[in-house]
Amino acid sequence: MTALAELSSAELRELHSQLAAEYDALVNRGLSLDITRGKPSPEQLDLSNELLSLPGDDDFRDESGADLRNYANPKGLPELRSIFSEVLKVPVPQLLALGNSSLTVMHDVVVHALLHGLPESERPWSREDTISFLCPVPGYDRHFTITEHLGIRMIPVAMTDEGPDIAEVERLLAEDPTIRGMWCVPVHSNPSGAIYSEAVARALVSLPAAPDFRIFWDNAYAVHHLTDDVPEPIDILSLAAEAGNPDRVFVFASTSKVTFAGAGVAFFGSSPENVSWYLSHAAAQSIGPDKINQLRHVRFLKDAAGLEEHMRRHRELVAPKFEAVSEVFERRLKPYDAGTWTTPSGGYFVSLDVHGGCAERAIALAAQAGIAVTPAGSTYPYKKDPRDANIRIAPTMPPLSELVEALEGLCTAILLAETERLLAA
Structure with a gap:
C-alpha cells in the first residue's frame, strides 16, 4: 500500500x-x-479475591501485637511499607502507607501547599498572584484535573523517550518564577510508556528553581511490567539529597492496579522534613488510615517476592x-x-x-x-x-x-x- x-x-x-x-x-x-x-x-481483579477473606476473625494484630481495629499509627503499617520500600526506593521511615487513593494524597498535598505553604515557602501558595506547574505532554489527565480544579496554571513540556525535555524544563524554570511544581510519571509514563533515565532524574533534582519547587513523582506503574526487561528503580530521594535539594521530591504510588481498584493502599514518600510537614496537616484530617485493609495486603502479598x-x-x-x-x-x-x-x-x-x-x-x-x-x-x-x-x-x-x-x-x-x-x- x-x-x-x-x-x-x-x-x-x-x-x-x-x-x-x-x-x-x-x-x-x-x-x-x-x-x-x-x-x-x-x-x-480475580487475582486478588483472597483479600476478601483476610484477615481472619481473630487475626487483626500487627507484628508488634497492636490491635489494628483501633486508632493510632498515622504512618501506616511498617510491614506493608517494607514491602514497597525497595521498589519505590524510599526508606521505610520516610514512606507512609495511607488511604485507598494516591490521587487523593496528591490532591491533598497541593491543597495543603495552597493553604499553608511548604517549609521553604514565604507564604501560602494561594497568596501568590500565580502558581504554575510544568506538565509533561502527552500526560496523565487526572494530574491536569487536580491543577486546573485548584486554579493552578499549567505549562506543557514536551516528552522524550527518557522523560521530559530537560532543556525546555531548564529554560522555563529560569524564565518563570511562578513555577512551583511538576507532574512526573517516571516508569511506564501515562500514556507514552516512557521510562525516565537517571540522567533526566538527576537534572530534574539539580536545576535551579524556586525554593519550594516540588516534583510530584507519581510512581503509579513502578511494578507494572510487560517484559523481562525491568528498569532499575531510580532512587530519586537520594539523587535530590546529593544535589543539595533534599526536599524537592514528593513520591506517590498505590496498589489500585495491583489488588482492587479503589480498595487498595496509597503511599507517600519524601524527605524527613516533608513527611513531618505532611503528617502535621493530615492530622487535622484523619486520626489514621485503614490499617485492617493494610493488614490484609500484608497477609496477601507477604513480601517483595510475593508482590x-x-x-x-x-x-x-x-x-x-x-x-x-x-x-x-x-x-x-x-x-x-x-x-x-x-x-x-x-x-x-x-x-x-x-x-x-x-x-x-x-x-x-x-x-x-x-x-x-x-x-x-x-x-x-x-x-x-x-x-x-x-x-x-x-x-x-x-x-x-x-x-x-x-x-x-x-x-x-x-x-x-x-x-x-x-x-x-
Missing part, C-alpha cells in the same frame, strides 16, 4: 469511498465497546492485549503511514499519534459506531492538544476479542478521518 499523503486525488477518493462503506457497515453492527480508561479487567509473583500473573493477562494493539495498528495503519504509536514495556496505555487535525474527528466517528475512546485532548492541559493528533489507547479492561474489535473499528475511523482531511485540503 501507499502512504495516504502520496496518493493522487483520484486514489484518495476511491479509498475514501471504500472506507465510508466499511464505516457504514461498522455503524450498522450496533457495537457497544469501551477503551476509555485504564482499568484492570475482571480477570485481573513480584503477583504482578507476573497480571502480566500474563495484560501482555497479550498490548501485543494485539501493535498487531492491529501494524496491519491497519502502518501501510498507509496513518499513525505512529508507542510499544511500552509496561504500564496501562499506548500513545497513538494520527495525522494532525484528525484525532477529534476520528474519535467522534468511533463514538458514532459504538466505540468509546478517551476524548481527544485529554492527554494535554485544558484538554487542548495543539496538533489534535494524540489518542490514548487503554487496552486492559475489555476481553481480548472485544479489544481487537474496538481497535479495528477505531482504525477504520482514523483512516476515514484522515482521507476526509486530505481531500478537503
Whole structure:
C-alpha cells in the first residue's frame, strides 16, 4: 500500500469511498465497546479475591501485637511499607502507607501547599498572584484535573523517550518564577510508556528553581511490567539529597492496579522534613488510615517476592492485549503511514499519534459506531492538544476479542478521518 499523503486525488477518493462503506457497515453492527480508561479487567481483579477473606476473625494484630481495629499509627503499617520500600526506593521511615487513593494524597498535598505553604515557602501558595506547574505532554489527565480544579496554571513540556525535555524544563524554570511544581510519571509514563533515565532524574533534582519547587513523582506503574526487561528503580530521594535539594521530591504510588481498584493502599514518600510537614496537616484530617485493609495486603502479598509473583500473573493477562494493539495498528495503519504509536514495556496505555487535525474527528466517528475512546485532548492541559493528533489507547479492561474489535473499528475511523482531511485540503 501507499502512504495516504502520496496518493493522487483520484486514489484518495476511491479509498475514501471504500472506507465510508466499511464505516457504514461498522455503524450498522450496533457495537457497544469501551477503551476509555485504564482499568484492570475482571480477570485481573480475580487475582486478588483472597483479600476478601483476610484477615481472619481473630487475626487483626500487627507484628508488634497492636490491635489494628483501633486508632493510632498515622504512618501506616511498617510491614506493608517494607514491602514497597525497595521498589519505590524510599526508606521505610520516610514512606507512609495511607488511604485507598494516591490521587487523593496528591490532591491533598497541593491543597495543603495552597493553604499553608511548604517549609521553604514565604507564604501560602494561594497568596501568590500565580502558581504554575510544568506538565509533561502527552500526560496523565487526572494530574491536569487536580491543577486546573485548584486554579493552578499549567505549562506543557514536551516528552522524550527518557522523560521530559530537560532543556525546555531548564529554560522555563529560569524564565518563570511562578513555577512551583511538576507532574512526573517516571516508569511506564501515562500514556507514552516512557521510562525516565537517571540522567533526566538527576537534572530534574539539580536545576535551579524556586525554593519550594516540588516534583510530584507519581510512581503509579513502578511494578507494572510487560517484559523481562525491568528498569532499575531510580532512587530519586537520594539523587535530590546529593544535589543539595533534599526536599524537592514528593513520591506517590498505590496498589489500585495491583489488588482492587479503589480498595487498595496509597503511599507517600519524601524527605524527613516533608513527611513531618505532611503528617502535621493530615492530622487535622484523619486520626489514621485503614490499617485492617493494610493488614490484609500484608497477609496477601507477604513480601517483595510475593508482590513480584503477583504482578507476573497480571502480566500474563495484560501482555497479550498490548501485543494485539501493535498487531492491529501494524496491519491497519502502518501501510498507509496513518499513525505512529508507542510499544511500552509496561504500564496501562499506548500513545497513538494520527495525522494532525484528525484525532477529534476520528474519535467522534468511533463514538458514532459504538466505540468509546478517551476524548481527544485529554492527554494535554485544558484538554487542548495543539496538533489534535494524540489518542490514548487503554487496552486492559475489555476481553481480548472485544479489544481487537474496538481497535479495528477505531482504525477504520482514523483512516476515514484522515482521507476526509486530505481531500478537503
